[in-house]
Structure formats: structure tokens, C-alpha cells
Amino acid sequence: MTSDHAAEQGATSFAERLRGRRMAAGLTQAELAARAGVGVRTVRDLERGRSARPQRTTLELLAGALDLGGADRAGFMAAGRRRTASSTPVGHTRPIPGPRGSADVAGSAGRTSGGTRTLGLPAADELVGRDAELGDLVALVTGGARSVTTLVGLAGVGKTALALAVAHRAAPALPGGVAGITVTAGSSDADALTAIATVFGVARPADLADRLAGTPALLVIDAVERSPAAVLTALEHLARIAPALRVLATGRHAVGLVGERVWPVAPLDVPPPEASDVAFIERFPAAELFLVRLRQVRRDPLEPDELRSVGALVRRLGGLPLAIELAAARGRVLDVTEILTRYGHRVLDLTAPAGAPDVVSVDLRTAVSASYALLTPQEQAGLRRLAAFRNRWSVELAEAILTDEDGRTADPVPLLDRLLALGLVSARGRGTLRFRLLDVVRDFATEQAAATGELVPVRIRHARVFADLARRTAPDLAGAAIGPAVAHLDEVTGDLWAALTASADDDPETALALAASLPRWWRFHGRDVAGRRWLRRLLDDPRTSAADPVVRAWARVGLAQLAAEHGEGPQELPEAQAALATFQQLGDVSGELAARTVLCSLRIATGGYDEARRQGEAALSLATRTGRIRDMIVAQTNLTWHEIRVGDLRAARRRLAAVERLSGQTGDTRLRLLARANLAEVARLDGRYAEAVRLGRQVLRALAGLGDPGHRIRVLGTVGLALAQDGRLAEAEAVLRELRATSGGAAPDDTGRDGTGREMAGERQGQGPYAAIEATIALRRGDRDLAAEWFGVAAQAYAGTRDLRDVAEALVGLVASTEEPIARAAVVDRLVRVCRAGGMTLLPTEQVVVGPPPPVQEAGGGADGPA
Secondary structure, eight states, X not given: OOHHHHHHHHHHHHHHHHHHHHHHTTOOHHHHHHHHTSOHHHHHHHHTTOSOSOOHHHHHHHHHHTTOOHHHHHHHHHHHHTTSTTOOOTTOOEEOOOSTTOOOOTTOOOEEETTEEEETOOOOOOOSSOHHHHHHHHHHHTSSSOOEEEEEOOTTSSHHHHHHHHHHHHGGGOTTOEEEEEOOTTOOHHHHHHHXXXXXXXXXXXXXXXXXTTSOEEEEEEOGGGSHHHHHHHHHHHHHHOTTEEEEEEEXXXXXXXXXXXXXXXXXXXXOTTOOOXXXXXXXXXXXXXXXXXXXXXOSOOOHHHHHHHHHHHHHTTTOHHHHHHHHHGGGTSOHHHHHHHHTTOGGGOOOOTTOOGGGOSOHHHHHHHHHTTXXXXXXXXXXXXXXXXSOBOHHHHHXXXXXXXXXXXXXXXXXXXXXXXXXXXXXXXXSOOEEEOHHHHHHHHHHHHHTTOHHHHHHHHHHHXXXXXXXXXXXXXXXXXXHHHHHHHHTHHHHHHHHHHHHHHOHHHHHHHHHXXXXXXXXXXXXXXXXXXXXXXXXXXXXXXXXXXXXXXHHHHHHHHHHHTTOGGGGHHHHHHHHHHHHHHTOHHHHHHHHHHHHHHHHHTTOHHHHHHHHHHHHHHHHHTTOHHHHHHHHHHHHHHHHHTTOHHHHHHHHHHHHHHHHHHTOHHHHHHHHHHHHHHHHHTTOHHHHHHHHHHHHHHHTTTOOHHHHHHHHHHHHHHHHHTTOXXXXXXXXXXXXHHHOOOOTTOOSBOTTSOBOHHHHHHHHHHHHHHHHHHHHTTOHHHHHHHHHHHHHHHTTTSOHHHHHHHHHHHHHHOOSHHHHHHHHHHHHHHHHHHTOOOOHHHHHXXXXXXXXXXXXXXXXXXX
């Protein structure tokens, strides 16, 4: 009978034992897998005798799920591990095994390396990304005082490999030698002491006192969680008889010894999401380890697109070395992009290929299950709630999501401390948002939440937490604190989108409340199209018809604001009017001011200039009565453009001077900048081009740190036009290049659409200023035909998206560029109609170009005719 056949008999015996225990418990394979927290495929393969020797953690989880104890548990565990000649009987402790690729050294008397003794220790693998940690730990274990340090963390994070590296690096400084043991389930303190005596080369535990007396030595104890009570008792005994002994333990949790130093082992650093440079990505330890392991199973060099996928893959794997090992092992069959596509959304399903070494034979689901099983039911419930977070979170956010619907809550700190101790949560940095779950832990906890029927309630709770956060942050998005407020929301971007997506299906009223608080944030980042779609969807959802009227009104205001950003504000005019009526009915001053402000903007876009002015004056009156300085500034700024509309630049300057004074009282940098931008535009219209350029460039430098792409495009247009009108053509062309880079610029025969036929909002917004500058440059150079083409593009771009003052200025340029009398008369006639529609008066310099000024007529609310 061959040894292979004997191994097969052992496998069959365990398969029958597992199947019999499962059936006696009345469980299906799926039920046993769910109860144990392992994959159903694992149970199926074990019962068929097709699986390699199961990992001890897998056996422990299965034994726990089957409620086995005492002799039954010991027999079950022994049967599972009795499948290869090198397995160790349950209830014993053995010398520490090596990392992947090295052999056990049971029975070895010790080895010599460079004059030092490493007793019962295998060689250490080369570590990746642990240099600083390795140095700190070596200093710790070789220090003057006796120390017990425990490396804690999730299975597969690299605790054993790090401990072995520390032991070998520290050996020259420890004349008593370094040695190690691995704890197995069911070990007693006597077993542990006997194994320690063996690896230190003495016959009995009683001889350890003499062996270690006064001579610094290091003992490595691996997997203390398998028999923590036994390890604790053994270490307490060693502390009494061998005070010079240093101990470095590894486990999923600490030993619990008085004076123990707990050292959490975190996953390897991963590249940031924005990283695209291949050389930069390769410098991160997680990517480096993946590439090292991949080269062991694949000879062909990676293609460029594969290298770019490495960063995304190791981020999804959370930098967990075990996950990286398992993913890299798939590189024999799949390329990196295929690994990411196939396993990126189901990382827990990664398992070792057939024939993989025992150290990587455990799958990720089993590894996380083992740590999850160490939690109390209450702690497990807390972890399932925390799994709703997508990015980093704070103690305060954890407390909010752990709060019950009836408002009852417990201090989250003990739970976080427990999760940190088990390596289920990581904490990095000193900011408030410093806690994060590993992706594999979050995925596993999410599976558990789904299995217990908690997934939807957990996600709803998560959405309500972030809806409340957004509601509290929203007021700061309109004031001097806009920078910190935007940064705060940026830090939780992933959670905001996740909350919005989940609650839109399961709790649309919460989704509406969240979305109603985000329009200014969306505008700041140029996400007006996406934000408008969300608000439109949620307002149209019949399940939100009975939502808080104030919430619906703010959502309507936000909808109109976002639509105006990409030139479609008039479509949402009824929504803004409905919001104003609601706020007036409820006596909500803040809401009424916001609604009147957006109505002022929308009426300008539809040509209803007189109505726009009335809304601005009503807003100024209300803001003045209620002492709201910021709203006074906004109203004065809006009214400035009405002064320009009728050609009264002196009145416009007076209003802007008032804005400057008021903004100085608020400390609102953004408002002051916008006032200065308006001053630059008035200076340009007044022919003071150098002043316009100076003011505009000041604003551009400051806006670079504040975002707001829409205003940046507008100010670039002011600066570029002033430069071109002043004859500084080279500088004007530089502004053109910046405008094209910012928003795109179209040639006269372009359609303004991308290759798919979708209108590009940014290009449309920037096309008017771009075309106006091109036209002015051409006119200054004497190329009237080209200037006429560009002025025509500018007039077309401004029509319907900007106030008619911009259209009128473009038409004045077209008149100046057109020499043929009939064509020129047609343009003048069109200009007259625009002025009448907008109730505008041309400026003196414009009247010189056009001739006698067209009669001013009150605007009737209509828009300009076809361009």
C-alpha cells in the first residue's frame, strides 16, 4: 500500500466523519457553511475528499458550527489534520513552521547563522513594505527591559512572516538565542512549556530557569489564539523563572498578560485611487508584493494596461498579503485585468489553486470568519453596521450609525478598541476620519448582514446618518467656511454616493433630504448634470410626494440652480416658483431668499429682465430687514447686472463698492472674489482694460484654490477679452489656450457635441467667451471675415445660456466686422430686437459702432429670436 493511498484513506475517513456529523445535526451543506462562516464549496469538497488538508481555522469553525466539544471535538480535529505525514496531533505544540516555501523543522536541535543560534526557527522570507516596522520591533525585543509583545491582526496579514524576520534580525543581539513554537488547538500550559524546553535544547521545563538565567533570549509563539489560556499560564510561569526572556507572540488577539505590548499589524500600503503612473504604483508595498508573487507563476512581462490594473487590484484586496498571494496565484491562467474583472467584486471567493502550500490553503472568507467568530453577538452586530461605511469614518459617525432607531446608543469606543485589537479595523492618521474596515472584512460583514436580514435597515441607517451630516454642513457651503465644508464632504464622497444610491430604492424620503443638501457641493465640483438628474428622479418619485414640504422646496431650488449651471435653467422655472410659494407660506426667510435669487437668474435667462430685477429688489429688501449680510451681497451683485443692462456703469460701480464693504464684514472670501470679478467686467465695459486684466488675474489666482469652474470660465473670458481689446494679442491667445483646456473651444463649423452626440456642458459654457476672444483678436488683426464668423459663434453660444447683454455685445462685434450694407443692416436689425427683448441700452462705445441707438423698450419676458 503506497503512502499516497494511505493519505487518500485518511481523507475519506474525515470526509465520512464530517458528513456524518452534519447529517446528525440536521444541516444541509449550505446551512453548515453559513453557520461556520466558510464557503459552501469548502464543505462540499471536504465531504467528497477532494480538498487538500484543511487549515486549522477551517476545522475550528466547522467544529464550532457542529457544537462539538471534548473528545468529539478533539477526534474531529485530529481526523482533519491526519491527512499528511507532517501533521501534528491535536493537543500538542510544535516548533514554528516556516513561511510559504519553507519546511517544518520539528526535531531540529538548532541552526547556526553567523555565530548566532536560531533554535527551531525556519528561514525568514524577504519582507516587502515592513522595513520601518521591522526596525522598531527589533529595537523593542532587544531592549534592556523584558518585554512581551504580541503582533495582532487578521489572518493573512503577515504576522508570522514579520515575527520570523524580527527573530532573525534580532538574533545577533540575543546571546541566549531565539526559538519558536506554534500553538495548536487544545494545547495545555504543560504542552507549551514542554515545547519551549525542547526548542531551547533542554530536556524538561524545569531546566528552563538555568538555561535562560541572566542571558537575553527571544521566544516566538505563533497562533496564540488557538489556546490563549494555556499560553497565558505558560508565559506567567516564564516571567517568574526567566526574567531576561523576551517574548514575541502572534495571534488574532492579544494574550492578556499584564504589561503586554499589543502591536497591530496593518495591511500593506496601496497606491491612491488617482495614481496612474506605473513607476509610482510599483513603489507601493502591496503592488510590489503582488508583482513578486506574480513573477513566480508567470514568465511573460506585464502589458501596460495590466500594470495600470495592478493599483486597482491591490486596493480592492486591501493590501492584505494573503489576498495578494491568492490573487497572484491566479496569474498562471489570467492576466491582471482579468483577475481584477473576475474577482474584484467578489474578493472573498479567492481561494488557493490546487497544490498550493498549506500556508495559503485557507480562503479569505474562512480567514475573516475566524476573527469574526471571536466577537460577541453584540460586537458582531456592531461590525455589521459599521460595514455600511465605504471610506474612512470617525468615532462620532460610528456612534451615529450604532444608535438604535429609538435613540438608544452605547459608547462606541470599546467596540472600536476590540475591532482594532483583532485587526478587523485599521486606524491611520490623526484626523477624525481615521478608521476604516478592510474591504474583505466589509464584504464579509455585509454578507452576514444580508444573511440576518439586516442589510436594508443597516443601509437605511447609514443613509440617514449622512443625510444628517449633509444637512448640518450645507449652510457652510454658502459662507466663509465653504473651503472646509467642501473638504469635509469630499472626505466622505464614497459614503454620500452609497447612501444616495441605497436610500433612493429603500427610503426615498431620506434620499431626497440628502440630495437637497448637496447642490452647492455638486456645483462646486462641476457635477451639476449628475446632481440635477438625482433631484429630478427623487422629486418625481411618488413615494416622496408626502415628504417634508421644506425639504421638497429646497430640492426644487437646488434643481433650478443646477439646471442653470448648464444653460437649462428655464426648464426648471416652475420648480423655483413652487419653492418660493412654499417658503413664503411657511415663513422660511432663508428659503425665500434662496428661491428669489435663483428666480432672478432664471428670469435673466428667459429674457424677463424686469421680473428678474423685481426679484432682486425684493430679495435685497428682505435681506436688509432681517439683517442677513450675505444675502444683501448676493442681491446687490445680481442688481449690478441690471444697471449694466441699461448702460449705467456708474450705478453698477456703486453697487459693487457696497458689495466690497459688506463682504469685508462677513469674511467670505468667495463673495469678495466674485465682487472683484464683477468689478473687472465693469472696468472692461468702461474701456479700462489694464485695470480689468489686473483685477481678473487676481481673482483667477484665488479661484484656483476654491473650485467653482463656472465662475472661472467667466473670469477667463473677461481677462481674455480685455487683453484682446487692449491689443495685447499674444497674452489673449494664452488665455484662449487655458479656456480650451478648461472647457473646450469649438471652431466656427463645429457642432459643440462630442463623438457620441451628447452635448458637453463644459464646452457649451466656455464656447461663448472663447469665440468672443477669437473674434476680437481677428478683428484687431484686420481679418473681418474670420472675426464675423467667430462673433456669430459667440452670439449663438450666448443665446439661451447667458443674459442678452452678452448676445448684444457679440452682435455689436458682428456689426463692426460686416462691411456689406445689406448684411450689416440685418445684423443691426437683429441687435435692435435683442435690445428691445432685454430692455437694454447700448454703451457709448457700442453706439459709435452701430450708429444711432435703438429705442429702449421694456422687456416683455420673451427670449431672443433665432440666432
